[in-house]
Amino acid sequence: MSLIALGVTGGISAYKSVEICRGLQKRGHDVVAVMTRSATRFVGPLTFEAITHRPVVTSQWTRGANASIEHIALASDIALLLVAPCTADVIGKFAHGIADDFLSSMYLATQAPVLLAPAMNVNMLAHPAVQQNLSTLAGRGVRFVDPDEGYLACGWVGKGRLAEPEVVVAAADALLAPADRASLRGRHIVVTAGPTYEDLDPVRFLGNRSSGRMGFAVAAEARSRGARVTLVAGPTRVDPPVVDTLVRVRGAAEMHAAVMAAAGDADAVVMAAAVADYTPAQTASGKIAKTPGPMTLTLERTRDILADLGALPSRATGVPVLVGFAAETGDPVASGRAKLTRKRVDLIVANDVSRPDAGFDVETNAVTLIAADGDTALPLQAKRGVAVEVLDRVEALVSRHPIAGGV
């Protein structure tokens, strides 16, 4: 358990800090809220006082306490200074060493890691002054949780919205001493992500709309829990997170080979990739030229990676733990449950990809976790939040087995 100072500054999204505070507490951390004067216009300090069970720092000049030196005491006690939301004004103060309130003084006084979750209007964020301040702070080791793109309170659409609370919480948790949270240390987790491209000829392929974000979120979460992570990723536009081994593949056959090779000493394999079920029977060596009339393609089945993992002899003792994803447009739970049995896996993460806010190429997901002992429907949330829930299940499942790689 670590003491985290949660700085709240004056942005519309200040109300989301309440959820961030709860999320940090849920992960076992102690939180002290430090609010700027303008933050108190958006959320009442009493709200934070009630949930943190600590006095809320709102001013440098509180009477009766040694408030003017309190920022020094608190600054040395905390394991992390998290500011969410962090306005352009506070970013500017931090970058220039201005210490005219408790939060900005504490920033200068603390030696703890600093994590900022900026939130502001899209044009303010893009302004060279703000960008310069952000890069000054990054150069000093300050870490950031990137704002999301979307509808902003000011009516604009663009980048600048505070990242989802669970994303901020996961980033904060990951920055804390790894020793406190290495619940998967010594474990090897293999994660797949993204689409596969099945080549028709040198310029055309059959692909799908998977962005890779869900698998990347699972890989990042596994690594932040101390696991050794092998990420097998199809072609994606989104950058993968930092992992121990990144294997880039293109087609389903290549992904099959990479996963089977990595699975040898894996404690768990999470198949979040959208693997093609069919591939062209032949890949033309030259570009296929058009001919009059329709064209018929002959496709053949790819090998089912998850089913082949489910048939491994070691699965008799439940090793490796297997997690499959089911992308459905019908009833995700019924067909997810069928997949659980057919592919002999421990957990199916089923989602309805016909929803515009879940599944392919969006930041959020609404899934149902399906296991032998029942179903759990999770609310719509950031993919990192879904990854946290999936990893909680994986952690419980792998803890039943000795470490597979014997590390």
Ligand code: CTP
């Ligand atoms: N998968 C796999 N190998 C394949 C195809 C899929 O390992 N060749 C994995 C996916 O990564 C995912 C799970 O299987 O974890 C479910 O994929 P999906 O295509 O939805 O399942 P299918 O069994 O092919 O179901 P359907 O009959 O709906 O096509």
